[in-house]
Amino acid sequence: MLALEHVNLTYNPGTVREMGLFRDFSLDVPQGQYLSVVGSNGSGKTTMLNLLCGSLMPDEGKVRMMGQDITARSEHLRAREIGRIHQNPAMGSCAKMSILENLALSDSKQKKMNLLPAVDKKQVTRYQEMLSPLGLGLENMLEARAGTLSGGQRQALALIMAVMTPISCLILDEHTAALDPKTADTIMRLTDSLIHEKGLTAIMVTHNLRYALDYGNRIVMMHQGQVVLDESGEDKQALRLEKVLGLFNEISVECGN
Numbered sequence: 001m002l003a004l005e006h007v008n009l010t011y012n013p014g015t016v017r018e019m020g021l022f023r024d025f026s027l028d029v030p031q032g033q034y035l036s037v038v039g040s041n042g043s044g045k046t047t048m049l050n051l052l053c054g055s056l057m058p059d060e061g062k063v064r065m066m067g068q069d070i071t072a073r074s075e076h077l078r079a080r081e082i083g084r085i086h087q088n089p090a091m092g093s094c095a096k097m098s099i100l101e102n103l104a105l106s107d108s109k110q111k112k113m114n115l116l117p118a119v120d121k122k123q124v125t126r127y128q129e130m131l132s133p134l135g136l137g138l139e140n141m142l143e144a145r146a147g148t149l150s151g152g153q154r155q156a157l158a159l160i161m162a163v164m165t166p167i168s169c170l171i172l173d174e175h176t177a178a179l180d181p182k183t184a185d186t187i188m189r190l191t192d193s194l195i196h197e198k199g200l201t202a203i204m205v206t207h208n209l210r211y212a213l214d215y216g217n218r219i220v221m222m223h224q225g226q227v228v229l230d231e232s233g234e235d236k237q238a239l240r241l242e243k244v245l246g247l248f249n250e251i252s253v254e255c256g257n
Contacts, residue, residue, distance in 0.1 A: 001031035001201045002052055002082075002169055007061030009047065009225075021047060021225045022058070031066075031168075033232075034195055034202045034216035038209060038244070040251055043222040045205045049171050052203070054078040066168070080109075083162035085155070087174040092158025095147030099138060099157060102146050103127045106161035130160055134190060152183035156190055163198050170195060172204040176211070184208075188215060209244050219244075223251050 009022040021044050029035050039045050050056035051063060054075035063071045070078060085092055093102045104119040124142065131139040136153050146154060155175060162170060172191065176184035192215055195202045206212050212219050219236050221229035221244070229247060231239055 001029055001033070001066060002203070003028040003064040004048065004051060004058075005062045005064060007051065007058045007063075009051070009056075009058050013059075022061075023225065025061070025225055027220070027227065029201060029203060031201055032199065033218055035204065035218045035220060036212035036216045037203060037205045037220050037222060038207070038212045038248070039222035040248070042224075044225040045222055046173055048222070049084075049173050049203065049205060053082055053084055053171060081168045082171060083167045083169070084171040084173065085158055085162060085175040087177045089151045089154040089158065089178060090147075093146040093154060093161065096145060098143050098145055099131075099149075100124065100127065100142040102157065102161060103130075103142075103164070106164045109165050130164075134160075135186075150183075151179050152187060155179065155187050159187070159190055159194060163194050163200070167198075167200065169201040169203070172202065172206075174205055174207060177207060191215075209241055209248070213239060213241060213244065221247060 004025060004027045007022050007025045008020075009025075010018060010020045012018050025044075025048075027048070037045050037048070047056065051058055054063075054070075054073060054077075058071070061071075062069050065078070065081065094105070097105070101119060104123065107123065127142065128139040134156050136156055138149075138153060138157065141149075146157060149157065159175075175191070176187050179187060188211055191202075191204075194200070202216070204211075204216065213236075217236060218232035219229065219239065220227055228251070229244070
């Protein structure tokens with residue numbers, strides 16, 4: 001489904017701050033897989049997502065989606081197939097627009113723009129039906145500005161917006177890190193439900209090892225631009241938190257943390 005093939009990437013080349021992050025790095029995420037990615041800061045997790053989404057280009061190597069080479073495809077074109085949820089809940093919606101306007105805009109993502117009103121009042125009931133199962137009361141707040149919502153409400157809205165139009169892959173970049181534990185659990189349950197309901201391929205970067213083990217069918221740990229742990233299926237289910245935490249601590253000590 002999504003793959004990085006023999007990718008090389010160096011930051012600040014030719015300067016005293018030059019740092020080679022990826023050296024002949026490859027990762028293949030088959031269609032329908034739900035992958036959790038963990039690792040210490042600077043291990044390359046978010047950089048990998050940026051390469052997949054097109055906000056960063058590799059020095060060498062290829063990015064593929066459904067077998068096609070999309071390395072040169074722009075970020076906004078990839079967004080037709082790839083939805084992305086960021087760590088900051090504010091990045092998934094427009095603060096000054098209402099919930100209704102945000103939903104209508106997202107609903108039109110794959111449609112041609114014209115001079116018709118952006119908000120189709122006929123869709124209000126459908127939007128309410130989409131929001132009601134969240135249990136956050138958003139269905140009764142359609143006229144409220146997104147900027148007035150709590151972090152959890154706004155992240156839930158971003159998730160709904162990301163999957164409103166047909167996409168193939170959902171990218172989750174530490175999307176619960178800015179939330180309190182109870183709200184984070186709610187957002188994780190919503191995430192898992194949407195991934196399975198829509199049949200999406202999903203890649204979730206997280207620092208929460210419990211989430212990485214409890215959700216998805218594959219786990220990868222990264223360190224200095226390389227994969228140091230890769231388990232899927234029954235092998236992932238058999239993993240225990242102590243083993244993953246032990247490996248994580250070994251890496252931290254090696255890095256001087």
